[in-house]
Amino acid sequence: MLVIKEGKTTNLWALEYIIEVAKTGSVSKASQKLYLSQPHLSNTIKAMEAELGVKLFVRSTRGMCLTDEGRDFVQRAQSILDEVKDMEDMFAVKPEDSVRLRISVTRSYQIHRCVMDFVNSYSHKPQFRVSVKETNPFEVLEDVHTREAEMGVLHCFGAQEAYFLNHFKTYSLQYKKHYEKEFLLAMSANNPLASRAHITKDMLEDQLLVMYGDYEIPSASYKVVMEENGIVMPSRRFYVYDRGGAMETLGQCDNAVMWITSLHPDTLRKEGIVLRRCEDVNVRDMGYSIYPSEEGISPAARELYEKMQQVDWMMTDREDYFASQRPEAPQGSTSPLVVTGRPIS
Numbered sequence: 001m002l003v004i005k006e007g008k009t010t011n012l013w014a015l016e017y018i019i020e021v022a023k024t025g026s027v028s029k030a031s032q033k034l035y036l037s038q039p040h041l042s043n044t045i046k047a048m049e050a051e052l053g054v055k056l057f058v059r060s061t062r063g064m065c066l067t068d069e070g071r072d073f074v075q076r077a078q079s080i081l082d083e084v085k086d087m088e089d090m091f092a093v094k095p096e097d098s099v100r101l102r103i104s105v106t107r108s109y110q111i112h113r114c115v116m117d118f119v120n121s122y123s124h125k126p127q128f129r130v131s132v133k134e135t136n137p138f139e140v141l142e143d144v145h146t147r148e149a150e151m152g153v154l155h156c157f158g159a160q161e162a163y164f165l166n167h168f169k170t171y172s173l174q175y176k177k178h179y180e181k182e183f184l185l186a187m188s189a190n191n192p193l194a195s196r197a198h199i200t201k202d203m204l205e206d207q208l209l210v211m212y213g214d215y216e217i218p219s220a221s222y223k224v225v226m227e228e229n230g231i232v233m234p235s236r237r238f239y240v241y242d243r244g245g246a247m248e249t250l251g252q253c254d255n256a257v258m259w260i261t262s263l264h265p266d267t268l269r270k271e272g273i274v275l276r277r278c279e280d281v282n283v284r285d286m287g288y289s290i291y292p293s294e295e296g297i298s299p300a301a302r303e304l305y306e307k308m309q310q311v312d313w314m315m316t317d318r319e320d321y322f323a324s325q326r327p328e329a330p331q332g333s334t335s336p337l338v339v340t341g342r343p344i345s
Helices: 012-024 027-034 038-052 068-092 109-122 137-145 158-170 222-228 243-252 265-271 299-309 318-325
Strands: 057-060 063-066 098-106 127-135 151-157 173-182 184-188 208-212 237-240 256-260 273-276 284-292
Touching: 012 027, 012 038, 012 063, 012 068, 027 038, 063 068, 098 109, 098 137, 098 299, 109 127, 109 299, 127 137, 137 151, 137 158, 137 284, 151 158, 151 299, 158 173, 158 284, 184 243, 208 243, 237 243, 243 256, 243 265, 243 273, 265 273, 284 299
Parallel strands: 098 127, 098 151, 208 237, 208 256
Antiparallel strands: 057 063, 151 284, 173 284, 184 256, 184 273
């Protein structure tokens, strides 16, 4: 492993020269590309080797070959040059022409849609660098706490809310609650439950339960959440770790269900999924946005935060969806069938 000695200075041009020799495998070819004399380039390499106290290259019939230390050096040198380029780009562009943002979010189509609206609005900027990490709510919390993310958006089960509120305060994070709403059941349109006018929790015992494998903690596990609502935790479970895998499983497995709050209409159509209420269960979903208190957030993050305030988190159009998806009343019925007797909330 290469160790750069303290007290030594390294010319950035020298790093670029050595990287070019490593790429071409030849001092002659590298000197031509860099518009330098061969002696000057050779002396630069020798000076760097003397400063570091290691050999970076060895000559062979194939040309200039990197030593183990040389490969380590080139890798680090490239990383340094990339960082310098990023810094130059950052200060070369006017603030109003630059968007730089790192956020961490839980898996949610509404959050994804909001981020995509932001991207569509600002991706024309000369400098646009946005990092969006989709993960579980616990990782979102840690990313904001450690400043890996400038802002976080998460949702959690109602049984987990106290855990997160406590950590928001412990970590001195600003937070805003966007919504509190009920979970629905997502399933294939071919699932026998999909055609039922009424679904109750006892009908779920024979279903395969699809769930995210990283959404629980011991004090608020899936088992605890289910028990709080009188639901028997099925012995048949399928753990997934991304939205795509969850949707494909639901669409292709006719006896699988997943607790979810909402899905984009395009996803429902593409995967052949429908949403149903479980009328004797009221599992709650809580949504929050968080950011470090003492530092505030950048203009780009503030803009995205403002967009979050405009999202229809309660999905007021869900009633229209349910109205269009209600099974037809049996012949002879005098009243229309409804998905549930409890209003959406």
